[in-house]
Structure formats: structure tokens, C-alpha cells
Amino acid sequence: MQPIIQISNLSKKYKDAEMYSLNDFTLSINEGEIFGLLGPNGAGKTTLISMLCGLIKPTSGSFTIANLTYAKNANEIKKIIGVVPQEYALYPTLTARENLMYFGSMYSLKGDILKDKVIESLDFLGLLKFADKRIETFSGGMKRRVNLIAGILHNPKVLFLDEPTVGVDVQSKNAILDYLKELNHNGTTIIYTSHHLSEAEDFCTDIAIIDRGEIYAEGTPMSLITATANAKNLEDVFIALTGNELRDDI
Template sequence: MYSLNNVSLEINQGEIFGLLGPNGAGKTTLISMLCGLIKPTSGHFTIDDLNYRQNSRKIKKIIGVVPQEYALYPTLTARENLLYFGSMYGLKGSYLKDKVTETMDLLGLLKFADKPIETFSGGMKRRINLIAGILHNPKVLFLDEPTVGVDVQSRNAIIDYLKVLNQNGTTIIYTSHHLGEAEDFCTKIAILDRGRIFAQGTPKSLIATTADARNLEDVFISLTGKDFRDGI
């Protein structure tokens, strides 16, 4: 995994911003810093005009985080998990219960609400993982590989729901290895490798300015190369 080196980004309100790069490029490190999970050793950033050094608590109240790993308690039911995570955001009472019911229904999970998470398929866990990060209606939502390892139906349901959230005002910052998905989903993209930003722009502009590129995958390979990035 690379440390970040002179990374500079401006993400506008309402964008769906994709952070793309090979394994170990620094994507998760960058998101972890922006979420307050890792302290930068230098540099600075603001979210919603809040400087992270002076306003870390305020920032945490307006962001949502959906990690790549499932952040769920396997022996609890889906409903119990979501009520717990919602209460951590300060939600309570009938509002929280209604919000949990509404979002599970929208993502096709309501009939499984009282089943333990350990009985769920990967796609179902992904959808519950997503709901846990958006119950408090965050202004900015960070997603680390939200559709990894899921079936086509679950992937479509997740992407469609994220588009609705974005249309309702949530800015989305997203990492993925599904380049076709990112090309269709993102309004702007930055390609990160070895801890540095190699290119950023709209998917169409990156394709147009890369020689012989027909799609985002061609751009990605052109910038990051064909070498394997396996590591232990």
C-alpha cells in the first residue's frame, strides 16, 4: 500500500466522484483520512467548508461511511443491526424505526428484516451495509467498493438507490474496480496510483484525451500499466 503524495482534489457538492486505481494505490487510505479514521501527517482538507483539524466532530455528523468489509453483527437480525447503527447517529423512536423499515423495503429486504445477518447472502449483506451508512441522511457519503462480490441484481439495486440519494442532494465519493460501472455512474473521476493522482476529469473527457481509448478501462490501463499488482 502506498502513502499519499501531494494529492490535490476538489469535489463539488452534488457530484458522484470516483476514486479509481489498482490494488494498493492509496484509495482506501485517502478515504480513511477524509473520514477521520487516519490522521494525515501533512496537508489539510475541508468538508462542507469545515476544516478537519478544528471540526472533526461536526464533519463526522454530516458524513456517511460504507466500508468494503461488512460492518455488521452476524448474530443480530438486519433490523437490530440497523436500529443499533441508527442510534449511534443519534436517531431514535418512531423516526428511526420508520426509516429502517422504509430503506429495507426500498432495497428489497423488508421480508428478511428479522432474520440474522449470518443467514444473508453476500448481496443482501452489501445492501444492509449500505443502509447502515445512510440512515442519518449524510451530506457526503463515502463508499469503498460498495458492489464488490455481489450478483447483478444486488449491484443494480445498490447503484439505483445511490443515484436517488445523489439526486436528493448527497455528494458521493466512491471507489471501485468495476470500471464499466464507474464510467456509467460517476460524474467525475480521479485515477490514483502509487499514492499520486495521475488524471482526473469526467469519464468522457478522460476517454477523449487518451490515445486510442474506447472506454474507461483503456484509460486506466494506459495510465497505470498492465503489470500485476499482487502482494502479500
């Protein structure tokens, strides 16, 4: 497999901060992977994702996405990535269909192609019968599913997911993960962050555990478990590497 994301010596220090949020960070993510970025609060996950999405600039270092850089190819990168934030990025007074038609048009989708994509996605995630109901009437799990669809209507080559199943029921979680696996099977590389370590263990093909802006370990879930003394699962690995210290973050 070929790397689709190449990160080289990437660092970020915010103004007036005493420490770097990301420190000399180097990582390759191969095309077709479901790659988990796992770490405690304040580990640097959000900073890294924000830089990869072009929201903030690095202090030093560089990265490419599909051999493109934001300095030279910002518009091209924006067309091939999808972003699904943890917070709902939806208009509550619009219906699910209206939200998705709007977000699809922002990706330059239109006409029957967009309409069919919206219907297909809503149907796959069990929401078609609610297509013309306002988002403000939806449960958390339903909103989470619509939020996901909004980020993938344009069939991105790379999809960034921040806690895609947080706060949802088991049925919604399973529907979301099945949909993501189907996307990945069809060629989308997924970058995933979550605090649900058992979910990550089953879902991810490869994982990097990061803390204090650095990579502590990288590999398949099973290789990380095998390499850690007395570890029975990914949570054991996580605690062994990052410790039991509380990570309250303001």
C-alpha cells in the same frame, strides 16, 4: 457547484515506509457529484479515504469537508459523513432490523423517525420481508444491501463507499446503484472507489485516476476516454495511464 471537499498538498508516509502512500495530493470535489477514486492496488485510495474519514492523520497538507476541519470540528464532520466499508460492518447474530436500529441510534436517531427510516430503506432495497431474520442467514448480496443502509440512515451530506457492489449478483448490484443514485439526487455527494471500471464509467459524474499516491488524470468519464489515444472505454484509459504491471500488495 461549490466544492464540498478541498484537499491541498496532502501527503502521508507511514512509519518505517520507504515511500509516501500519498504525495502532495491536491483535489476539489464539488457538492452533488458522484466522484470515483480509481487506481490499482496500493495507489493510495484507502489512505486518502482513511484520512478524509478521520481515521488516520496526514503527514503534511490539509483538507476540509464542508469547510470544516477535524482539528476544530471533528464532531460536526462525523455527523455529516457516512462510511460504507468493503467489509461487512454488521452483527451476524442480530436481525437486519436490530442491526439498523442499533446503527441508527449511534447517529442519534430514535423513535418513529428511526423506525420509519429503517422500514423505508429495507423496502426500497427489497429486504423488508427479511427484516427480522438474522444477518448470518443472509446471502452476500443481502448483507451488502444492509451494510449500505447502515451507513446512510442519517442522510449524510457526504458518503464514502469502498467497493459497494463487490461480490454481489446482478440484481443486488442494480438495486444498490439505483439506491445510491436516488441518494445523490436528494443531495448526497458520493465518493466511490471500485475496481469495476465499466460500472464506474456509467455511475460516476467525475473521476480521478490515481497511482503511486498521485493523480494521473481527472475529468468526466467521457472526457478521459476522448483525451486518451485509441481508448474505447474507461478500462483502456486506466491501462494507458497506470500500465500492465501487476500490483500485488501485502
